[in-house]
Amino acid sequence: MTKNILLLLVSMLVVFVLAEMVLRYLLPLPVTEEYSDRTPKAKWYGWAPPCNTELRSISPDDGSVSTYRMNSQCWRDVEHQFEKPDSVTRLLFLGDSNTFGVVHFDDLYTRQVERLLSKGGMRDIEVISIGVGGWGTDHVLEALLNEGLRYDPDVVIYQFCGNDITDNTASFVHYDKVVRYELREGELTRVVLGGSKRGIRSRVKAFLAPREIAHALRRLRGLIHNLSGGVGDIKYEGKRTIHWWEDYPLDPTSPYNWRIPLNQSQYMRDAWALFDALLARIKVVTENAGAQFIVLSEEGEQGKRHWHLRWNRILNDGMGDYVLWEGKRYPIDWKLPLRNLSEVCRRHRIPLIEPKRVYERYVYDPHPNAVGNLAMAQDIVDFLADSVFVMW
Numbered sequence: 001m002t003k004n005i006l007l008l009l010v011s012m013l014v015v016f017v018l019a020e021m022v023l024r025y026l027l028p029l030p031v032t033e034e035y036s037d038r039t040p041k042a043k044w045y046g047w048a049p050p051c052n053t054e055l056r057s058i059s060p061d062d063g064s065v066s067t068y069r070m071n072s073q074c075w076r077d078v079e080h081q082f083e084k085p086d087s088v089t090r091l092l093f094l095g096d097s098n099t100f101g102v103v104h105f106d107d108l109y110t111r112q113v114e115r116l117l118s119k120g121g122m123r124d125i126e127v128i129s130i131g132v133g134g135w136g137t138d139h140v141l142e143a144l145l146n147e148g149l150r151y152d153p154d155v156v157i158y159q160f161c162g163n164d165i166t167d168n169t170a171s172f173v174h175y176d177k178v179v180r181y182e183l184r185e186g187e188l189t190r191v192v193l194g195g196s197k198r199g200i201r202s203r204v205k206a207f208l209a210p211r212e213i214a215h216a217l218r219r220l221r222g223l224i225h226n227l228s229g230g231v232g233d234i235k236y237e238g239k240r241t242i243h244w245w246e247d248y249p250l251d252p253t254s255p256y257n258w259r260i261p262l263n264q265s266q267y268m269r270d271a272w273a274l275f276d277a278l279l280a281r282i283k284v285v286t287e288n289a290g291a292q293f294i295v296l297s298e299e300g301e302q303g304k305r306h307w308h309l310r311w312n313r314i315l316n317d318g319m320g321d322y323v324l325w326e327g328k329r330y331p332i333d334w335k336l337p338l339r340n341l342s343e344v345c346r347r348h349r350i351p352l353i354e355p356k357r358v359y360e361r362y363v364y365d366p367h368p369n370a371v372g373n374l375a376m377a378q379d380i381v382d383f384l385a386d387s388v389f390v391m392w
Contacts, residue, residue, distance in 0.1 A: 037175040047175040060365035068105040077129040084152040087124045094140045095159030099131025107370035112377035134174040136167030137278040156286045162299045162337040165271045188277040252323045252330035294351045300338025301355030353383045
């Protein structure tokens with residue numbers, strides 16, 4: 001009996017692994033499959049894109065495929081030399097999947113910032129982009145120290161997203177981290193975890209993690225949907241429409257929810273304290289290198305809110321936004337992360353680029369589409385043109 005159960009479990013595991021490998025080949029995810037813990041720079045960050053590799057992304061809305069090439073330093077960007085030419089002003093952007101982007105390469109907000117500044121008369125401007133999905137503020141600090149400062153930037157801009165707060169506290173996001181920061185008696189402490197250097201047990205654990213299983217299910221649903229000729233949503237058992245975000249509901253009772261204004265958990269208070277310390281460290285590191293540090297917020301703008309309203313992830317009755325959870329109504333403060341961020345930046349005297357325009361999103365994905373990326377670029381250029389902090 002025991003042998004039969006063991007054989008069944010092993011068989012299920014083998015089938016699951018083979019199915020996952022087939023699905024990764026037939027239907028790679030638009031973003032998360034473009035980096036892994038098996039790339040050269042994963043030893044520094046836990047996961048990172050490959051170098052000098054042609055990749056493809058799939059539009060979440062129409063299924064169109066676009067290809068692009070990662071540069072020699074493993075970033076979704078054009079080539080840049082570490083040595084800065086004398087007359088050039090360099091802007092270095094660091095962020096997560098919003099900086100890595102789901103859009104076509106030329107539509108990335110970083111590419112559009114460079115074009116807009118050049119058209120505005122700044123011919124000797126160079127924009128460098130370092131962004132990877134799932135990265136938090138801790139990854140940004142590591143990337144800045146490991147590589148970013150080697151470019152001798154004049155301005156460093158960190159693109160903030162609300163989930164950075166919880167990503168900073170995790171030891172596993174897409175894959176195991178190799179470095180984690182903690183607050184110990186008020187002091188920011190760097191802890192080496194090991195991450196991608198771990199053995200087979202860690203890799204199996206990461207492979208079978210709920211997030212990875214959810215991704216596998218998304219690929220399976222997407223494959224079935226593509227075979228049926230549809231894009232964006234699929235019918236499941238003829239009963240309801242299934243979208244990938246149904247695997248990630250906005251649970252207002254979760255201590256990890258950063259948008260609930262009432263009953264903020266101790267976890268979130270600690271997470272914001274860690275973020276505060278990380279941001280302060282990035283400012284010091286940047287200014288010690290002779291550069292200006294600025295924060296760009298992707299939170300607090302209406303495009304993301306509209307996307308969640310569209311899919312009834314949040315509701316509005318004319319009095320305010322809320323989530324209906326297990327029959328109980330919970331108010332949602334959409335601008336809470338931006339207000340918290342503003343307070344941190346004010347305390348450390350860090351210039352903040354707040355969203356002034358609407359960042360339009362894909363219908364079937366909450367990331368900014370090409371129009372949304374252009375709006376982000378325009379907000380950045382407007383800020384830089386008006387700012388008294390940046391000395392061009």
